[in-house]
Amino acid sequence: MVASGSGALQRAPKRRPSGSRPRRDNSLTRIVTRARRAWDRPLTAYYLIFGGSLLITVLGLVMVYSASQITALQMSLPGSYFFRKQFLAACIGAVLLFAASRMPVRLHRALAYPILASAVVLMALVQVPGIGVAVNGNQNWISLGGSFQIQPSEFGKLALVLWGADLLARKQEKRLLTQWKHMLVPLVPMAFLLLGLIMLGGDMGTTIILTAILFGLLWLAGAPTRLFTGVLSIAVVLGAIAIKTSPHRLARLNCIGATDPGQGDQCWQAVHGIYALASGGIFGSGLGASVEKWGQLPEAHTDFIFAVTGEELGLVGTLSVLALFAALGYAGIRVAGRTEDPFVRYAAGGVTTWIIAQAVINIGAVLGLLPIAGVPLPLFSYGGSALLPAMFAIGLLIAFARDEPGARAALAMRQPRFGRKRAGGPRGPRRWNTMRRRASAARSSGER
Incomplete structure (x- = not known):
């Protein structure tokens, strides 16, 4: 068709065939693609670990203040006592977290044996009369004077992770993990020593957490199924004996899914x-x-x-x-899966197993899906005894996440270099472009 007055040839608009549907909007696809790219960036693990642990700790401080006021007043203490x-433990833990996140890997490996020796000595001192203190029927505390007490078994978790990771890494470097005896000895005997010291105090919950850490390390080391079956069978038999010989533990096992207060004092909690969870509803009571x-x-x-938390939030x-x-x-x-350093892989996997297993056991007990094990929710x-080693362990994960090649390049690009000329001097633009290329290459490798 020729337009009047212009002489220009114009095309008639195409008509959509009858029965055809309009093209789907690709905005959702673009959003998903961008989200996946952001999820695969080199600093994703670093931000998730740092931000997630920070939010958990801060929210925990808020809930501790809310949940402990009545208990403190009932004990004739100020409402903000706990x-x-x-908060003091969180400040000390923040220092430990920062120190651990800045330590090189070789220093973490060097601290493994001193931390293990200190944990074993402290856990043995718990059973000495006059030094160990019993709390809620469990002899697993040491009094530091006044109202300050420490629970050495919490530091035993960190000791097992660091020492076990260093041991397995050295054996892998010597290609010894293909033999089952090198995979078990001395890792399993040392773990059983820690478990025995904990069980002497009657702390079944911490025993389960250490067992989970041991299984996590063996799984990361590539233990065969029959080896897992053997160790798991021994752990199940010992656990059954410990539960059967203790009426208190047996009563807690019978309280799984209890909803009637008349089932006894053991099921009251x-x-x-x-x-509390049921009365909270969707948005909580405030x-x-x-x-x-x-x-x-x-x-x-x-x-x-x-x-x-469920009742109020x-x-x-x-x-x-x-x-x-x-x-x-x-x-x-992700940190454990992407690294090529065996120590980093074992330590990151051990810490992750520790935190997640303890959270699952605590939350499962509150929901009535698991027996009450008496373990706190991490962070x-x-x-304070549970918070300090947990924050040091989070510092380990942050250090490992920072040590990834892509993360190092991305962090180096974002850190300001004082005295560097980006536009004025002859070396400024060249150095800046080099750093941009390195970060871009790291980001593309992370996406792949």
Whole structure:
């Protein structure tokens, strides 16, 4: 068709065939693609570990303050007593986290044996009369004077991770892990020594966590299925004996899924934990408005702080906590899977197993899916002895995440270099372009 007055030839618009559908909008596809690219960037694990652990710790401080006020007042203490102690432990833990995140890998390996020796000595001193202190029927504390106490078994988790990772890494470098005896000895005997010292104090929950760390290290080392079956069988038999010979533990096992307070005093805590979660609803009753913490729910600021979180912050709050732990677990697995250093792989896998297994056992007990093991929620519950080694372990993960080649290049590009001329001097633009190319290459390799 010829346009009037212009002489220009114009095409008639194409008509869509009858019955055809319009093209789908590719905006969702572009969003998913960008999200995957962002997820695969070199600094993703670093930001997830640092940000996730920071949010868990800060939210934990808030919930400790909310859940512990009534308990402190009942003990004739200031309402902020437990919060101040937890805040002090968090400040010390932040220093440990920063120090661990800046240590080179060789220094972490050098600290493995001193930390293990210190943990064994302290765990043995717990059983010495006059030194060890019993809390809630478990003899696993050492008093430092006044109201300060430490639980050496919490540091035993960190000791097993570091020492086990260094041991397996040295054996892998010598190609000895193909023999089952080198895979088991001396890792399993030392783990059983730590487990025995813990069981002497009656702490079944920490025993389960150390067993999970041991299995995690063996799995990362490539232990065959029959070896796993043998070690697991021994652990199950010993656990069954420990539960059968203790009426207290057997009663806790019978409280799985309990919803009736009339089932006995042993099930009181489990039942009221379910009540707290059920009364929270979707958005909760409001921060500080929990009813169960007014004497109905024992250990509201320690083992059952997740129940108070569900009551005050609702399903949204509990799902947020679960999402943070899931992100932390994913980042730890990613660090362990991408490294070529065997020590980093074993240590990152051991720390991830420790944090996630303890979180699953604590939350599972609150939900009534697992027996109450008496373990705190990592980085969240009240307790300086549990918080300090956990934050040091998070510092390990941060150091390993920073040490990845792509992450090093990306961080070097973002760090300001004082005195560098980017536009004025002859070397400024060239150096800046070189760093940009390195970061781009690292990002593309991470995407692949």
